[in-house]
Amino acid sequence: MAKKQTPMMEQYFSIKDQYPNELLFYRLGDFYELFYDDAITASRELNITLTGRNSGESDKAPMCGVPYHAAESYIEKLIQKGYKVAICEQVEDPKAAKGIVKRDVIRVVTPGTLMTENGTDSRENNFLALFYRTKEAFVQLYSDISTGEIIWDRLADTDDRMGPVLDALSMYRPSELVLAGETTLTKDMSGFISNQFSRLVESPFHPDVDVDVLRSTARAQFVDIGLVEEDVLEALGYLLLYYQSVIKADISHINYVHQRSLGDRMILDTSCLRHLEVTHNLRDGGTKGTLLSILDRTLTPMGARLLKQWVESPLMDVYHIQRRQNAIAELVAKPALRDGIRDTLRSVFDFERILSRVETGSVSPRDFTSLRESLRTLPALRGLAEDFEASALQEVASRIDTHDAVYELLATAIAEQPALTLKDGRVIRDGYNEELDELRSLATNSQEWLHRLEEDVKEKTGIRLRTGYNKVFGYYFEVPHSHTDAVPAYFVRKQTLANAERYITPELKEFEVKILSAKEKIISLEQQLYQELRNRIKAVVRPIQETARALAQLDVLAGLATVAYEEQYICPTVTMNGQIVIRDGRHPVIEKYLKHEVFVPNDVTLNHDEEEFLLITGPNMAGKSTYMRQVAVLMIMAQIGSFIPAREATISPVDRIFTRVGASDDISTGQSTFMVEMKEVAYILENATSKSLLILDEIGRGTSTFDGLSIAQAVVEYIYRHIHGKTLFATHYHELIHLEEVYPRLKNYTVAVKEKGKDVAFLRRIVKGGADRSYGIHVARLAGLPADVLNRAEELLEALEAGSHRDGEDAMRTLPAQVAEPAKKASKASRQQAAAEEAGFGSGNLFTSSVIDDLLAVDVMSLTPIEALNVLYKLQESARKGGGK
Structure with missing residues (x-):
C-alpha cells in the first residue's frame, strides 16, 4: 500500500474511481498514460512496452503510454477487442493552473459509440x-x-x-x-x-x-x-x-x-438469414458468397448500409415494391443517365457520418474537405435525377438540396488540402480571415515586412537607420549619433553605443510581439475559426442528413439497375393473387461463382389451388437444396424491388420465409444436430402462416429410419392441414411420395438423374414425379469410398429391398458376400430401362404415341449432344413411318 501518493496519482485515482470498468487514457504532456491494471492490459493488447513510474509507493506503478496525436488508432484496436476507453484531458490552461493541472474525462469510447473515421466498417452500420x-x-x-x-x-x-x-x-x-x-x-x-x-x-x-x-x-x-x-x-x-x-x-x-x-416488411429470422446466407456467409461470417455481395454495386458507404437494410427487410406492400421496380426499370432503360449518376456518386464521401462527427465535436479538417467535395456534386446529381419520370426517383430528386451556402462556406474557409490536424496549421484557407492572413504573413515573411517598415520610417522621418535584433532588447532601430537630433518623440531609447543609439517604437514593439507569438496565435485563431465553422454547419445538420439519405437511396437504385443490366435480370410481375410462378429461375450467387459448368435453370409453381406443397425427392448432392434456396432468394430479391435471374416470373409477396436447411450442433448448449433440427421445425410450425414460404430440407434425418420417416410425414400432414403455407419439402424418404394420392394440393417433384451402368449423372433439373430411391451408394462412389465397401453396400441394399425391413435386418447379418447373378442383372436392366424412358428414348412409333407427345416428353437440358441427335433421328423415323414414307 502507498505511504503517501503523489498529487498527480491522487488525481489519477480520484478519476479512475469514477470509471472502474474503462481503460483510463490519462493525458500527461504529449502522451496518454495508463497505470496499474489498465497499463498491464493495454501493454498486452497493444503490444507496447510496460514501464514504471514513481507514485509514492514502495514499488513503481506499472505504466505504459501512447502519443496523443496517434492515440486514435490505439483506441480503435482496444475497442475492437471489446474494451471501453475513458479519455482524460487537461481542462484548464497549464499556465494559469495553481498546482497540478485540473483534468477530467471528456469522452468514453465504447464499441457502440465509436465514431472515428477508420474505427468501423464504413459499409455497415455500427449498432x-x-x-x-x-x-x-x-x-x-x-x-x-x-x-x-x-x-x-x-x-x-x-x-x-x-x-x-x-x-x-x-x-x-x-x-x-x-x-x-x-x-x-x-x-x-x-x-x-x-x-x-x-x-x-x-x-x-x-x-x-x-x-x-x-x-x-x-x-x-x-x-x-x-x-x-x-x-x-x-x-x-x-x-x-x-x-x-x-x-x-x-x-x-x-x-x-x-x-x-x-406489418409491411417480410420477416427474415435468424435461421433464414443464416441458412440462405443473405448478408453473412456460413464459412467465416464475411460477405463473400452472399446475396448482398451479388447485389451490392453501390458506390457510397451510405448506399451500402441502406442496401443491407433493404435486403434484410424486404417489402410486402405491392405498391412500394412496384415503385422501386419502376425506378430500376427506368434506370436500366436510360444507361446514359444511370452512368452519369454513378460517375458522379464516385465523388461522394460518407458525409452522413461526417455530420455526426460535426455534431459531437470530433470532426477533422479532412472530414470538412470530404463534406465540401460531396456537396460540390449535389447540383449535378439533382439535375440528373430530375430527368427521370419514375415516382421514386422524382421523390429522391425533391429531397436533394444543393446546400449552396454550406458549400460556399467550406470552399471559402477550408484549405484545398488542409493538414490532418489543427495543430499542424494551414487548415483555414488564405483570404478567409484578415487577422489570420496577417499573422501568417508575419510568420512567413517577417524579414520582408521588417524591411518595409524600415523603409516607411526612413521616408517619414528622413533619418538614416537600420533594424536589428538581440535577445535582451528584441527588435530595435539603430540610428547614428549624427542623426539622433532628428529622431521623433515616439522613439524610445533603449541602448547607447559608441557610434549609435538604439531605439524601439510602439509599432516595432507590436511587430515584435506579433512575430514572437505568431505561431501560437495562428494555432489559437485557427482553432477559434474552426469552432465557429463547426457551429455554423452544426446548425444545418438535419437538412444535410436528409440529403445524405436521399443520395443513399439513389445509389441503391442505380446499383440494382446496374446489376439487372449487366446480369440480364428480368423484372418480375408482382400480384396479390397468391401465385408464385418462376420460369427458368437461377440462383444468383451460385450462378456467379460457377466457373466450370453452366448453371441449370429451373421452374417453380406455388399457389393455394393445385400446387401448395411440393414434395421433392431424389438423390443427395443432386441440387434439391440449391433449388429450394434459389426460390427463397429470388423471393427476397423480388420483394426488395430488385430484378431477378429468370426468364419470366410472377410473384405474390410472402410475409415470412422459414428455412430448415443444413445440419449443425449447438455445442454451447449441449444440443445435438437432431435437437437443433427439431427446435427449428417447432418454431416454424408455431409461427408460419398461409402467407409464408416454407423451405424444409431432410426433416427427420438425424434419428432412426422409421422415427425420421414418421416425423417427416407428420410434419408434411400438419403443414398441409393446418398452416397452408407455400412449401418446398425436400426429403430422401421416397416412401412419402404416396402422399400425392391423398392430398390434392401436394405434388411430387424429383431431380432428373441419368444412370450409365454404376455411374450416375445428376442433371440438376427439377421435374414432376417421385424418386423410388435415394442413390446414396452412387453419391458414396462419387465421394471416393473404397470399391469393397461400395460392392458390399449394393449387396446389402438389394437384400433389404427384396424383403421386409425385418427380413432385411436378418439378411444384413447372414447375407453372403455374393448375390445371385441373375437377380443382379435383372435389377440392373430394370434400372437402365427406367433411366432410358426418363430421358425420353421411347420407340417413337406413331401407332403407340404421337411424335408431338414424344417430343414434349424429351428433357432437352438432360441430353448430351449425341443423345440429342439420336432422339431427333428416332422422332424423324417415327414421323416417316406414321406418314407412310
Whole structure:
C-alpha cells in the first residue's frame, strides 16, 4: 500500500474511481498514460512496452503510454477487442493552473459509440442495442450514433416471445448491448449471445432518474415522434442519457426514429438469414458468397448500409415494391443517365457520418474537405435525377438540396488540402480571415515586412537607420549619433553605443510581439475559426442528413439497375393473387461463382389451388437444396424491388420465409444436430402462416429410419392441414411420395438423374414425379469410398429391398458376400430401362404415341449432344413411318 501518493496519482485515482470498468487514457504532456491494471492490459493488447513510474509507493506503478496525436488508432484496436476507453484531458490552461493541472474525462469510447473515421466498417452500420423490460412489455432499440438512426420494437408477453429479439440481434449484429434500468437477460438470450456474438459488450445502465424525466428527455429530442407507448419513450430516454454520459457532447443529430416492423416488411429470422446466407456467409461470417455481395454495386458507404437494410427487410406492400421496380426499370432503360449518376456518386464521401462527427465535436479538417467535395456534386446529381419520370426517383430528386451556402462556406474557409490536424496549421484557407492572413504573413515573411517598415520610417522621418535584433532588447532601430537630433518623440531609447543609439517604437514593439507569438496565435485563431465553422454547419445538420439519405437511396437504385443490366435480370410481375410462378429461375450467387459448368435453370409453381406443397425427392448432392434456396432468394430479391435471374416470373409477396436447411450442433448448449433440427421445425410450425414460404430440407434425418420417416410425414400432414403455407419439402424418404394420392394440393417433384451402368449423372433439373430411391451408394462412389465397401453396400441394399425391413435386418447379418447373378442383372436392366424412358428414348412409333407427345416428353437440358441427335433421328423415323414414307 502507498505511504503517501503523489498529487498527480491522487488525481489519477480520484478519476479512475469514477470509471472502474474503462481503460483510463490519462493525458500527461504529449502522451496518454495508463497505470496499474489498465497499463498491464493495454501493454498486452497493444503490444507496447510496460514501464514504471514513481507514485509514492514502495514499488513503481506499472505504466505504459501512447502519443496523443496517434492515440486514435490505439483506441480503435482496444475497442475492437471489446474494451471501453475513458479519455482524460487537461481542462484548464497549464499556465494559469495553481498546482497540478485540473483534468477530467471528456469522452468514453465504447464499441457502440465509436465514431472515428477508420474505427468501423464504413459499409455497415455500427449498432448499439438497448433492452428495456417493464411489467407489460419488452422494448428493444438499435441505434447507430454515426448516422443518427434509431430503430425500435416493442413486444408484449415477453416471457414466451423472445424469438423476435433473437432475430433482431442476428439482423443488426450490435457491438454493444445496454441493459437499461433493472433489465436482465433470460437464459436463452444469454446463451444465444454468447454463442453468436463473442465480442458483444454488455453495459448495465441504471441511472437514478424518474420515468417522467426519461419520457420528457425523449419528447424533447424527438419532437415529431408521434404517438408511441410510454415504455418506448422511457427506453429512448435511457438511450439518450447513456449517450450523454459517454459522449459528453451534443447529440441532436440523432433524429431519425422509426419502428422496426409495421406489418409491411417480410420477416427474415435468424435461421433464414443464416441458412440462405443473405448478408453473412456460413464459412467465416464475411460477405463473400452472399446475396448482398451479388447485389451490392453501390458506390457510397451510405448506399451500402441502406442496401443491407433493404435486403434484410424486404417489402410486402405491392405498391412500394412496384415503385422501386419502376425506378430500376427506368434506370436500366436510360444507361446514359444511370452512368452519369454513378460517375458522379464516385465523388461522394460518407458525409452522413461526417455530420455526426460535426455534431459531437470530433470532426477533422479532412472530414470538412470530404463534406465540401460531396456537396460540390449535389447540383449535378439533382439535375440528373430530375430527368427521370419514375415516382421514386422524382421523390429522391425533391429531397436533394444543393446546400449552396454550406458549400460556399467550406470552399471559402477550408484549405484545398488542409493538414490532418489543427495543430499542424494551414487548415483555414488564405483570404478567409484578415487577422489570420496577417499573422501568417508575419510568420512567413517577417524579414520582408521588417524591411518595409524600415523603409516607411526612413521616408517619414528622413533619418538614416537600420533594424536589428538581440535577445535582451528584441527588435530595435539603430540610428547614428549624427542623426539622433532628428529622431521623433515616439522613439524610445533603449541602448547607447559608441557610434549609435538604439531605439524601439510602439509599432516595432507590436511587430515584435506579433512575430514572437505568431505561431501560437495562428494555432489559437485557427482553432477559434474552426469552432465557429463547426457551429455554423452544426446548425444545418438535419437538412444535410436528409440529403445524405436521399443520395443513399439513389445509389441503391442505380446499383440494382446496374446489376439487372449487366446480369440480364428480368423484372418480375408482382400480384396479390397468391401465385408464385418462376420460369427458368437461377440462383444468383451460385450462378456467379460457377466457373466450370453452366448453371441449370429451373421452374417453380406455388399457389393455394393445385400446387401448395411440393414434395421433392431424389438423390443427395443432386441440387434439391440449391433449388429450394434459389426460390427463397429470388423471393427476397423480388420483394426488395430488385430484378431477378429468370426468364419470366410472377410473384405474390410472402410475409415470412422459414428455412430448415443444413445440419449443425449447438455445442454451447449441449444440443445435438437432431435437437437443433427439431427446435427449428417447432418454431416454424408455431409461427408460419398461409402467407409464408416454407423451405424444409431432410426433416427427420438425424434419428432412426422409421422415427425420421414418421416425423417427416407428420410434419408434411400438419403443414398441409393446418398452416397452408407455400412449401418446398425436400426429403430422401421416397416412401412419402404416396402422399400425392391423398392430398390434392401436394405434388411430387424429383431431380432428373441419368444412370450409365454404376455411374450416375445428376442433371440438376427439377421435374414432376417421385424418386423410388435415394442413390446414396452412387453419391458414396462419387465421394471416393473404397470399391469393397461400395460392392458390399449394393449387396446389402438389394437384400433389404427384396424383403421386409425385418427380413432385411436378418439378411444384413447372414447375407453372403455374393448375390445371385441373375437377380443382379435383372435389377440392373430394370434400372437402365427406367433411366432410358426418363430421358425420353421411347420407340417413337406413331401407332403407340404421337411424335408431338414424344417430343414434349424429351428433357432437352438432360441430353448430351449425341443423345440429342439420336432422339431427333428416332422422332424423324417415327414421323416417316406414321406418314407412310
